Amino acid sequence: MHTTTSQPARAAAARTAVRWRQRLAAWCAGASALLAAPWASAEVPAIFRDADLALGEQLIRQHRCAQCHADKVGGDGSAIYRPQGRINTAGLLRGMVEQCNSALNLQMWPEEVTAVAAVLNRDHYRFKD
Incomplete structure (x- = not known):
């Protein structure tokens, strides 16, 4: 018996495959720069230490x-x-x-959310450990 996959299921599978390819490409592009960056210093909140900044920058543009x-x-x-506003810790x-990810249904993975937050911390908030 031959089964067919519905068009919505095929579209969902295609989106997932594209997301994985994008994540892999972004990781490869940013891995060497990230490893050499001073970002891994103790002045960065622990929650952002392993964040992929190149991926975060890409996602900010993409979304x-x-x-x-x-x-x-x-x-x-x-x-x-507003660094002095209600967002006053790296966790917040x-x-x-x-x-934003949930409200706008951006479908970002947890590590992608962390990458975006790490870029925002680097560029705007500058929270320390």
């Missing part, structure tokens, strides 16, 4: 985070980053990225 933030707060969107920053 158009800056555009969404600009739509919410105006300007270039950077006003959304990662939690906020997870909230």
Whole structure:
């Protein structure tokens, strides 16, 4: 008996395969730079020490985070980053990225959420251990 896979199931499988290929490509591209970077220093919160910054940068571009933030707060969107505001720890920053991931159905894996949060920490928040 011949079984067929439904079109939605095939589309879901294709999206998963694309995501895995993207993750692998991003990891390969950023692995050597990440290993040599001073990011692994003790001044980085433990939650971000193994984060793939290249992947985080790619995901920020891919999901158009800056555009969404600009739509919410105006300007270039950077006003959304308030280090003295309610996001005052690395864990809360990662939690906020997870909230965006869930609310917008971005379907990012946990390590991808951490990568995005690590980039935001590096560029805007600068939380230490």
